[in-house]
Structure formats: C-alpha cells, structure tokens
Amino acid sequence: xxxxxxxxxxxxxxxxxxxxxxxxxxxxxxxxxxxxxxxxxxxxxxxxxxxxxxxxxxxxxxxxxxxxxxxxxxxxxxxxxxxxxxxxxxxxxxxxxxxxxxxxxxxxxxxxxxxxxxxxxxxxxxxxxxxxxxxxxxxxxxxxxxxxxxxxxxxxxxxxxxxxxxxxxxxxxxxxxxxxxxxxxxxxxxxxxxxxxxxxxxxxxxxxxxxxxxxxxxxxxxxxxxxxxxxxxxxxxxxxxxxxxxxxxxxxxxxxxxxxxxxxxxxxxxxxxxxxxxxxxxxxxxxxxxxxxxxxxxxxxxxxxxxxxxxxxxxxxxxxxxxxxxxxxx
Amino acid sequence: xxxxxxxxxxxxxxxxxxxxxxxxxxxxxxxxxxxxxxxxxxxxxxxxxxxxxxxxxxxxxxxxxxxxxxxxxxxxxxxxxxxxxxxxxxxxxxxxxxxxxxxxxxxxxxxxxxxxxxxxxxxxxxxxxxxxxxxxxxxxxxxxxxxxxxxxxxxxxxxxxxxxxxxxxxxxxxxxxxxxxxxxxxxxxxxxxxxxxxxxxxxxxxxxxxxxxxxxxxxxxxxxxxxxxxxxxxxxxxxxxxxxxxxxxxxxxxxxxxxxxxxxxxxxxxxxxxxxxxxxxxxxxxxxxxxxxxxxxxxxxxxxxxxxxxxxxxxxxxxxxxxxxxxxxxxxxxxxxxxxxxxxxxxxxxxxxxxxxxxxxxxxxxxxxxxxxxxxxxxxxxxxxxxxxxxxxxxxxxxxxxxxxxxxxxxxxxxxxxxxxxxxxxxxxxxxxxxxxxxxxxxxxxxxxxxxxxxxxxxxxxxxxxxxxxxxxxxxxxxxxxxxxxxxxxxxxxxxxxxxxxxxxxxxxxxxxxxxxxxxxxxxxxxxxxxxxxxxxx
Numbered sequence: 001x002x003x004x005x006x007x008x009x010x011x012x013x014x015x016x017x018x019x020x021x022x023x024x025x026x027x028x029x030x031x032x033x034x035x036x037x038x039x040x041x042x043x044x045x046x047x048x049x050x051x052x053x054x055x056x057x058x059x060x061x062x063x064x065x066x067x068x069x070x071x072x073x074x075x076x077x078x079x080x081x082x083x084x085x086x087x088x089x090x091x092x093x094x095x096x097x098x099x100x101x102x103x104x105x106x107x108x109x110x111x112x113x114x115x116x117x118x119x120x121x122x123x124x125x126x127x128x129x130x131x132x133x134x135x136x137x138x139x140x141x142x143x144x145x146x147x148x149x150x151x152x153x154x155x156x157x158x159x160x161x162x163x164x165x166x167x168x169x170x171x172x173x174x175x176x177x178x179x180x181x182x183x184x185x186x187x188x189x190x191x192x193x194x195x196x197x198x199x200x201x202x203x204x205x206x207x208x209x210x211x212x213x214x215x216x217x218x219x220x221x222x223x224x225x226x227x228x229x230x231x232x233x234x235x236x237x238x239x240x241x242x243x244x245x246x247x248x249x250x251x252x253x254x255x256x257x258x259x260x261x262x263x264x265x266x267x268x269x270x271x272x273x274x275x276x277x278x279x280x281x282x283x284x285x286x287x288x289x290x291x292x293x294x295x296x297x298x299x300x301x302x303x304x305x306x307x308x309x310x311x312x313x314x315x316x317x318x319x320x321x322x323x324x325x326x327x328x329x330x
Numbered sequence: 331x332x333x334x335x336x337x338x339x340x341x342x343x344x345x346x347x348x349x350x351x352x353x354x355x356x357x358x359x360x361x362x363x364x365x366x367x368x369x370x371x372x373x374x375x376x377x378x379x380x381x382x383x384x385x386x387x388x389x390x391x392x393x394x395x396x397x398x399x400x401x402x403x404x405x406x407x408x409x410x411x412x413x414x415x416x417x418x419x420x421x422x423x424x425x426x427x428x429x430x431x432x433x434x435x436x437x438x439x440x441x442x443x444x445x446x447x448x449x450x451x452x453x454x455x456x457x458x459x460x461x462x463x464x465x466x467x468x469x470x471x472x473x474x475x476x477x478x479x480x481x482x483x484x485x486x487x488x489x490x491x492x493x494x495x496x497x498x499x500x501x502x503x504x505x506x507x508x509x510x511x512x513x514x515x516x517x518x519x520x521x522x523x524x525x526x527x528x529x530x531x532x533x534x535x536x537x538x539x540x541x542x543x544x545x546x547x548x549x550x551x552x553x554x555x556x557x558x559x560x561x562x563x564x565x566x567x568x569x570x571x572x573x574x575x576x577x578x579x580x581x582x583x584x585x586x587x588x589x590x591x592x593x594x595x596x597x598x599x600x601x602x603x604x605x606x607x608x609x610x611x612x613x614x615x616x617x618x619x620x621x622x623x624x625x626x627x628x629x630x631x632x633x634x635x636x637x638x639x640x641x642x643x644x645x646x647x648x649x650x651x652x653x654x655x656x657x658x659x660x661x662x663x664x665x666x667x668x669x670x671x672x673x674x675x676x677x678x679x680x681x682x683x684x685x686x687x688x689x690x691x692x693x694x695x696x697x698x699x700x701x702x703x704x705x706x707x708x709x710x711x712x713x714x715x716x717x718x719x720x721x722x723x724x725x726x727x728x729x730x731x732x733x734x735x736x737x738x739x740x741x742x743x744x745x746x747x748x749x750x751x752x753x754x755x756x757x758x759x760x761x762x763x764x765x766x767x768x769x770x771x772x773x774x775x776x777x778x779x780x781x782x783x784x785x786x787x788x789x790x791x792x793x794x795x796x797x798x799x800x801x802x803x804x805x806x807x808x809x810x811x812x813x814x815x816x817x818x819x820x821x822x823x824x825x826x827x828x829x830x831x832x833x834x835x836x837x838x839x840x841x842x843x844x845x846x847x848x849x850x851x852x853x854x855x856x857x858x859x860x861x862x863x864x865x866x867x868x
Contacts, residue, residue, distance in 0.1 A: 046390070
C-alpha cells in the first residue's frame, strides 16, 4: 500500500509542475497567434469604427500587457477561478462543465470499446501467430488504421443516417425532446453509435496490432517455454502467461491514447455536431479566447494526468516491480 | 422607386400571378394556399453570437435569430413605399432642415414580459444603445442629440447637424431594433442578461439556448399583428460544420438552411432530392460584393495603370460562372445593381483583356524579367467564405497571366482582420463587404481617407484622394434626396475611374428548404426578418 501512496504523491507533485507549464505555454502560444479576440469579433460584426474596437479592448482587458494578463490569470487561478469567456460572455467553468460530460462519454465509450475489443482480438490473433486468422486480422486492422477518422465518420453518416436513416445524423441527443430518465439515456446511446463507432474503429486497429505484436514477442520468452515444458494446457498459457505479459505495452498505449483521443474528438465532434470540449477548443482558438482555451487545456491536462495515474496504478498491479524503488529495478 | 429593381419587380409580378393562380385553384378545392397555423420549424445555425442584442450588434449573425424576437421601427419590403413596411413605427417623416425626424409608433404593442411599449423605449434604445454602442449606429446616429417623447406614441429625433432623412430611412431595418427600457435602465448595458436572452415585441419569444446544441423560440400569443405568427416554434439547430447542413436537410433533421449554409457546390446535387427546394430570393437588401482591396503604399499599386491592368486581367464572367456557379452577377461599381435608389451602370468599365493589361503594365514601366515576372505581391484572401478563398486562387492565376507573381497568404479570421485592417501587411486582399441599402452606411468608408488603423472593413490600403473625400463629405450632408442620389452616382463613377479597389462580383445567399416551408424569400431581408407569416404545409 505504501508503494501505491508513494507513487500517487510523487505523481501529484510532478503534475503541479506540468499544469503550470501547460498554463504558461498555452498563454504564449495563443499570444503568438496574430490577431486578438477583438479582431476575431470584428470579423463577425462586419462593420465598426476605431472607437468601438478600442472600447472593446479596454472592456475585455486586452489593452493590458501580456505579462499583466498572465499574472492576473495566474492570481485568479490560484483562487480556483477560471475566469470569464470572451466569446461566450459567460464563466469558463460553467461552459466547460456543460461540454465535459459529452466528451467524456464519447471518449470513455470509444476507449473502452476499442481497448476491450482490440485486446480480445489481439489475443485471438496472437494465440496462433502466423495463422490464417492472424493474417486476416492484421490486414484488416492495417486497412482500418489507414482510414482518416473524419472520412470514416462522413461515410458512416451517409450510409446509416442519410441513406438508411437507421440512426440520427448529429448531435448528442434529440433537440428539445423533453425526454427524461431511461428514454433520454436510450436517445443519447442512439446518437453515440456513429461517433463512437468512427472513433473506436480506428483505435481498435491500433490496440489489436500492439496486442498481437506483444503476444508474438511473449511467445519467444523462456517462461513460456518453461510453461510448455511443465505441460500446462495451451489455453492457460495463452491467457495466463502470454497475454498477461503482453498486456503491459497495451496499458502504456491506453495512457498515451487517452490524450490523443481528446484531440481526435475535435474532428469527430465537428462532423457529428456534438457539443464537446474538442469543438469548444477549436472555437476558443478561432475567437482568440485565451482564458477559455487555458481552462479547456487545464481540464484536459488534469484528465490526462488522472488517467495516466490510473494507468500507472494498473501497471503497479500488473507488474510488482513498478514503483518499488528500493529494489532498484527500473 | 417602389420596387427593389427590375429583376425583383419581375419576380414580384411572377409571385403575384402565382398568388392569383393559387387563389383560382382554391375555388377548385385545392387547399394548399390557405396558411396553416402551428408547427415547428427547425433551421440550421452556423454560429452562436456572443451577444444576441441587435440594438448593440447589427450583424446578420445576430439578426438571423434575434429579428424574430426584437423588432425594428420598419422592415425592408418589396412592395411598401420607400422599400419599407412599418413595424414598431407606423409612419415617419424628416424635417426639411435635416435637424429632426418624427416617428409615430404603433399602438397596443406589449413587450414579451407584458409591459407596454412606448416612445420611452425608442428614446432609450436610441440614446443609450444605438448611438453609443451599436457597430452601425455609432456612425449613422453620431449627430443625434436627443429624442423627445411628447406622448407615448411619438418619438422625435433631434440632430445637432443636418442629417439626410433618406439615410435614416434606408438604415431603419438594420439599425433601429428597439429594446425595453425597463429591462436595460438598471446596471451595465453591455453585461445585461437580456443580451443573451432577448426580450422584445416580436412574433416569437426567446425560450432557451442550449449552448452548442440549439436555440428555441416560441410563439408570442400577444403579438400585435392579428393571427400572426403562424408557427408555434422555431428551433435553430447549431451546426458549426458547413457540410452538415445539406445532410441534415436530406435526413429531415432540419427543414431550412439559410445564408448559403449548403455550399454552392452541393446545390446541383441537393436540387435532385425530392421535396427540397433552392431559393435565391430574400437577400436583395443583403448584397455582398467580392472586392479586391489594394494597398496603395506599394509603389507599383499606387500607379493607376497597374490597377487598371489588374482590373482588365480579371475575367468576371468566369468568376461568376465557375466560382459562384452562376449564383452571382458581375459588379459594375461599389453599389450593387439591385439597389433601387442609387445604382448607376454609367461608369467606366474594364472588360477582360489580357493584352490590354500587359500593355498597361509595359507602359507603367514594369517589364518582365527572365522568368516572365514583372513584380511580386502578397495576396490575402479573406477566410469568411469559400468563394473569397477560391477567388484568391483564381486571382493568383489571373495575375500570373499578366506577369505579376502573387503569393497567397491564408489566415484565419482574427489574423486576417489584423493583417489587413491594423497592420496593413498586404498588397492585395480579397474582401466581401456588405452593401446595406445606402452608400453612407458602410460603403464610402471603403475608400475614404484618414481613417485610423484598426477600423474593420474600411479603407486601410492608404488610398487618399481629396476629390473623393470632398465628394463623400458633401453627399453625407446633402439633404435633398435627388441631389444626394446624383452625388452617389458621381461617387460610383469616380471609384470606377480611380480604382481605389476593384469591385468584381456581387451575390446574395441561397436558402435551401423542404418544400413544405412556405413564404420563403418574400421580403428583401427575408432571412433576417421576423418570419411571422412563415408556415408549414403538412
């Protein structure tokens, strides 16, 4: 237990540093982009005069120097205040809180599906490396992996939502339907089928290939030879010895992919008109809404850090050597 | 000047004969022409404005939603006198000295919260929102001194300088949205919650906004026009991805997509779908122009012969046919040809003529080098429309054919605004300025000089012509309508002769809708009008 607590403590300390870097980095990245929130707004206004843009800059605090604004943001952040969005004229926290569940739902379902199905298929393929089913799955997964996510999303849309009309075209739920409880859950599930399908099909291929490769690698290890020599049934060797050891790189991938999925969801959220964090981030960049973007990045960073912490704990459970510093094993 | 222009008149006549025909059909038992009450209209929205108050933000993005809730004093009309139909005002007149304008207001109008609408609301909106805050009103009402309210139904606008009533009248639909005084008088106007949940007098009440998902408007049962509106609900489905609207129409998840949300390239295909119709009507008073902005600080571009050569190098017919797929027309000058009051075709022209362009450039002394290049330019196409970007690519080729090498710089909206209108970091830019019914509203600003850097959609190309400035200043204070029109006709000819910028084409948007949606495009600003008479044929 101490081992686990120590791991959590060390990771939290490192996380604070990472979050600080994320805030400063995001701020200066957006600061380096030409044009500010008033320029973006002026494009939407379609007309104006010099006084108007100057007044808006003063009103929105954009007449201050970048350092003064960063300092003010840091001060507010230290008081757990994420500030107000310029493009929505509402508190950032409120906006992010509205969008976060949609992204988590989309991302969580897609990750679970691709991880679960991908590892199962990987085990199935890797149980007999070089067999017909192994080759078939390898080719199939390679083809899937080569498809761009937005294209797959659009094809699914055309086939299942426009031509066949089996599933809704876009959105997270039927608008203004007034549905509650189970009916609402079912409605959301129907809306999630296509975007989750598009997201997970691509990552499924990735997990499948990593699992399969790790399985093939594990087969060549001495302990597998020893297990075979001890006369352990093949089925138990596959699941208990080969697959368990092959899980390690897959769990690493899971941690890495959780961050990539947040990014991948921008495209899928746009194609399927799902109001999630990805699309919000895009709008924040287009509108040069620095504080909103920093809020989104902060929340995403916390999420990724939390997921990676969970992955590390899973690791510690799968591999007793992890986190036990005293043994000196890396 | 009763009709908008020749094409509109034809369209209107065609429309009225259709009405007659359908009236005749009614006798034979066809029930389709009687409007049906009720129903829900779902339309696509491509943006969620940060401020939905049209008294502060007079832009099409805001009007598209807010015009159903908050009403102006008068709305644009194909049939009405001066191209207007009364809304909150029933009549208007300007004093001969241009120092006052009187509006008689509609009786028996109530706000959505039940409070009565009075001249106090008009005075408050004008003095506290239109004049100090509104993007267009700040210019048009700059000399507005006070609004007198002798009684509840009369508002008298008093100006410190003579202000042409013709301009005020032409601006009424866009700049005079009236908001309730009793809701805005307390606290900071810019942060009033009603800016996001508007309260008005319109046929629809604002019900809810689910960010990223939809806006919902519901019928105002107490609307002042009897038996209107027809619809029970309007829902704006937020579809940020432009490609999504066509699919949503086909899948019947929405019934209408305005403002060309269905890209021009998809129109031919979607026209084949049963029960979907393409309507180009209803944007006559919202005409956009495709314009080449020129930075006159560049030595080469300061030479009129070079600007003329560029104008000759552009094949406007090709632009209209290939980029706009026919949904546009060539522009003759800074006032679009569908303007009923000011337009004149009597201006210098620059027909497509590559040989002439080359001769002009030779005469200007810019010889081709070994690579056939005379000089190089930076070209910034505005990112706001597919067509502005595509025209950028076309212009690069057209310039190459006369030996000018243009490098395209693509920016997003914020970066483009800053590069062109603040930093002047461009040689040529492609812009889509809007013509708003009177050259003084947002057209003369495109060529007048001495504007500070940072004014969006204005002359930031360093063009300065005292003669042009004098003409603009004179027209701005000329009160006689006929004289004013003559001055703006002179203005069009001067712009075309001196080419501070090059007007290439003009276009309106396209509405695509299910056939069941009726009365689409029956006013010149239809997409941003109140949709009280829109109904669904079930």
